Amino acid sequence: AGRHQHGAYLLKEMQADGMTPDAVTMAALVHACARSSxxxxxxxxxxxxxLLDIEPTVEVYSSLMDAHVQNESPASLRRVFCLLDEMMGKGISPTDVTYIHVxxxxxxxxxADRAFAMYERAYDEGVVLNDKSHNLLIKVCTVxxxxxxxxELVKRVARIHGELQSQTLNALxxxxxxxxxxxxxxxxxLMRTLG
Known part of the structure; x- marks a missing residue:
């Protein structure tokens, strides 16, 4: 909670000095809150x-999704998908980081069904998913x-020379x-062959 308190203090200081926070400042504050769970x-x-009439950015939405994932309650986890739809409804394109939280x-x-649907949706939208996303989907398959x-995902990731986490492979x-x-x-x- 310390980072949020410090961020909130800075926000109040900015406002007291007559400065208006922008989307970048607010995104950083939401990110700090998420990292502080x-x-x-x-x-x-x-x-x-x-209230300040600042439009949320992809960074704000992604950090808010992260905060919901950190919460881990089923309602918070389901809220992540609503936030994705809300964001896209506003014409804000998700990033690979957004899809990591999803x-x-x-x-x-x-x-798993939703994970595969989201994985495919990302590719359909032209989002290039990173190795962390591939590893998350493999973990979903495992659990x-x-x-x-x-x-099959391991083979696909290996073909594109992606990096697979040893803990993901060990669990599989x-x-x-x-x-x-x-x-x-x-x-x-196969793992030994891939190095």
């Missing part, structure tokens, strides 16, 4: 943006038992070994 404060800052929400909700899709191999030791060994062999 302070959803209420993040919502409060976004509320002040409305995929994190899918992971925590254990909603929901969609191991075949997880294996453990899940595979509970179903088929042979498949787990083949995945392990």
């Amino acid at each position: 302070n959803l209420g404060a993040a919502e409060e800052v976004v509320g002040s943006m409305v 995929l994190r929400a899918c992971l925590l909700l254990k909603d 929901t038992g969609r191991l075949n899709e997880g294996v 191999i453990r899940a595979l070994s509970s179903v088929s030791v042979d498949r787990a060994l083949r995945m392990l062999s």
Whole structure:
């Protein structure tokens, strides 16, 4: 909560000095609230943006999504998808960072169907997802038992020379070994081949 309190203090100081905060300042404050796991404060800052007639940016929406993911309640996690739709309804294009928060929400909700839909939506919108997004989708496959899709994703990411996190691969191999030791060994062999 300290970063939010410091940010709120700076905001009040700016206003007391006659300066009007802009979208960049407000985005930084929402980000600080999210990193401090302070959803209420993040919502409060976004509320002040409305009062100050400052339009939210993709950074504001992404940070607010992050705050909701940090909260981890099912209602907060579902709110992430509403924020994505709201943002896009205002003509604000999501970024790869936006989709990281969306995929994190899918992971925590254990909603593989939505994760795949969001992953495809990102590509349809021309958003180039990064390795973190690929790893999140593989994790979703692992925790929901969609191991075949997880294996196919590993192969696809390997073909584009993406970086796979060892913890993601290890979790997938453990899940595979509970179903088929042979498949787990083949995945392990593939990992060794990839380096």
